[in-house]
Amino acid sequence: MKSSAPGKVILFGEHAVVYNRPALAVPVNQVCVDVEVLDSDSAGVFIDAPMVNLHGELSALPPDHAIGSVILNLFQRLNISAPPALNINIVSSIPVAAGLGSGAAVSVALIRALSAHLKNPLPDEQVNDLVFEIEKLHHGTPSGIDNTVITYNQPVYFIKGQPIETFKTGKPFTIVIGDTGIPAPTKESVGDVRRLWIKNNNAFENIFNEIAQLSLIARRSIESGKPELLGELMNQNHELLQQLTVSSPELDRLVTAAKTAGALGAKLSGGGRGGNMIAFVEKESAESVAQALLSAGAKRTIVTEVG
């Protein structure tokens, strides 16, 4: 049985989303995880996942292993105490710890392929639920935005704990993603924001409210086919993220380089202090903005069309 899941990028609202404000995220289908589950002749569950140098038996992995724990959690959910002999092959083109949702994408594709192979395919809601439980094991207090956008593979207007709202794009638009190549320490940046929020509660609540407004206006602009506004909204969101202390010199450099090369706006995306930034561009200038990002030190760029 085979399954595939896309990467994702947060357009607006990261960090504020942890404090129940809305955020917007979209799937990135230029990168993905493919999982194949096959019956095996030899006993045990053998996993091959070259992107994390994993070639071995499930039983030999520590219980908190990122991939092993997905499989064990699924067996538990399906009441499987003696798993059949399996070969699981995982191939991913999503860079790890870059803010593109690689962990959630592995979990989604793995749960879908494995549950279908075990003749008990889980509906989206249960896949999403289970992946969120697994995200909590590894990331502390995630908002749930990654697992949601990747499970549903659609643009999502996400508010923690509320029913899932996907939305349509009135007119397609182009985003360039630039990767600093520095692993995004999301757990650490989320923890630091929490400490600062406790100390400067009013100021941080105000910043979160301003970010929430931007997410709301961005959603309306996208839905009504007026994405032109997104550039300015991204610039404002980036400034607010700087105030939350989650930008970095490398991210700021890429944001400036994108704008100098003609992007209509840019911001960091995801946990910050590393990982990715995104730039909103006219389709025609996507390649020159991507080139400028590489010249300014980006390790990788992805051009993606939303909608």
Ligand code: PMV
């Ligand atoms: O670094 P990423 O792309 O996984 O995004 C983290 C987004 C935060 O809002 C900072 C945390 C969260 O759980 O939503």
